[in-house]
Each structure stands twice: as structure tokens, then as C-alpha cells.
Amino acid sequence: LGTKRAKGLIRFSKEYLALDEAGEDVLKLAEEQVKGLFMVGEYGWTAYETFILKRLPPEGRSVKVCDHALQLYVEYQLGRRAVRKK
Numbered sequence: 001l002g003t004k005r006a007k008g009l010i011r012f013s014k015e016y017l018a019l020d021e022a023g024e025d026v027l028k029l030a031e032e033q034v035k036g037l038f039m040v041g042e043y044g045w046t047a048y049e050t051f052i053l054k055r056l057p058p059e060g061r062s063v064k065v066c067d068h069a070l071q072l073y074v075e076y077q078l079g080r081r082a083v084r085k086k
Contacts (some may be wrong), residue, residue, distance in 0.1 A: 008038060008039045009039075011038045011039075012037055012038045012039050012040070015036075015037050015038055016037060019033065027052055027053075028053070029048070031045055031049075034048050042066060043066050043067055043070075046066065046067075046070065047067075047070060050070065050073070050074060050077075056074060056077055056078055056081065057074070057078070
């Protein structure tokens with residue numbers, strides 16, 4: 001990793017740990033809290049919402065994910081959800 005990226009990861013880690021130390025439930029953060037972490041944007045929030053909060057878009061709503069692999073995962077999970085309902 002480059003120095004800039006390494007420093008960014010350290011800053012992100014410190015901010016995340018500070019939330020934990022402040023008593024926040026880091027498994028139930030709000031969108032503003034996640035996006036407020038250093039180097040976290042829309043992709044980071046989408047991944048957090050998908051993998052940590054286990055939230056998928058409501059049925060019939062389009063999925064807009066900025067990463068191909070994450071998009072495939074969301075579509076796969078939506079397909080599994082549809083099969084379970086039948």
C-alpha cells in the first residue's frame with residue numbers, strides 16, 4: 001500500500017474504534033455515521049448495509065450498486081428471497 005492509503009486506513013480504523021469506545025453499537029450504525037468515517041462513501045455504505053445490517057432493497061425496487069461483484073451478490077440474495085417466498 002502507498003503511504004497515503006496506509007494513513008487513510010489508520011485514520012479510518014481510529015474513527016471506527018472511537019465510535020465503539022463511545023458506546024455506539026458498531027453493528028447498527030446509521031448511514032451518516034458510516035459515511036462520516038474517513039474514506040467511506042456510497043460503496044462503503046452499500047456494503048455495510050448489505051453485509052452488516054443484512055438489508056436488501058424491497059421487492060420490485062431497482063438495485064443500484066456501484067460494484068459489479070456486490071451487484072451480483074445483491075441480485076443473488078434477492079433471488080433466494082423470492083424462492084423462499086414461494
